[in-house]
Amino acid sequence: MARSLGWRGIAYASGLTAIAGFVDGVAFIHFGGYFVSFMSGNSTRSSAGLAEGNLLQWGLAMGLVLGFVLGVVAASLASQVPSVHRRGAVLSVSSAFLLASALTTLGSAGGAWTAVLMAMSMGAINATYTRRGEVSVGLTYMTGALVKMGQHLAAALAGGPKWAWLPYGALWAMITLGSLIGAFLYLQVGLPVLWLAAVALVAWTVVAFVRDSPGRIFGIPR
Incomplete structure (x- = not known):
């Protein structure tokens, strides 16, 4: 559940959701x-x-x-390799697919393979947060998040926790903002803007390896 991540975890997940929204905004128009x-x-x-x-x-x-389904399969298999870097492994798969998609745009306007590789990347990214083999936080589909947000808002109005709805609202806001930025930049630059999303996802992948490393890595505390 999104609200169990803690605020740092929610911020990290929201960044991934924004990247996914960016990619979807670009694809939707193109x-x-x-x-x-x-x-x-x-x-x-x-x-x-x-x-x-x-x-x-x-x-x-x-x-x-x-x-999309094949992307989920690939990332799920990567996550089963014994390692403390499960999240980094999943995001590495997602990054690889997105970089491959960006590469297909070199010298071309981007075709079916570009779209399919983008979908594989987005499928893979949804395996980032799992619990007992099941996705616990969906990063690219917001219907469930909006339902949970509505439920928690109702609970807050009935005297329950006041801010339990906020993590779900944050995920929705970030995918919306990401898609807006992606669509806007696509209209200015065209499909090469996909490289920006790929670089951002690689950076988020590096952060995942840093966060999950025991002790210190590159001098950065966990």
């Missing part, structure tokens, strides 16, 4: 309304495309769904 992190939207698009006989729309939407 690929004409397809998502790389919101698979409910792509599932609806695939059904609509199939009903209308638009096999290209159906194929791209389903390809993104498949890529």
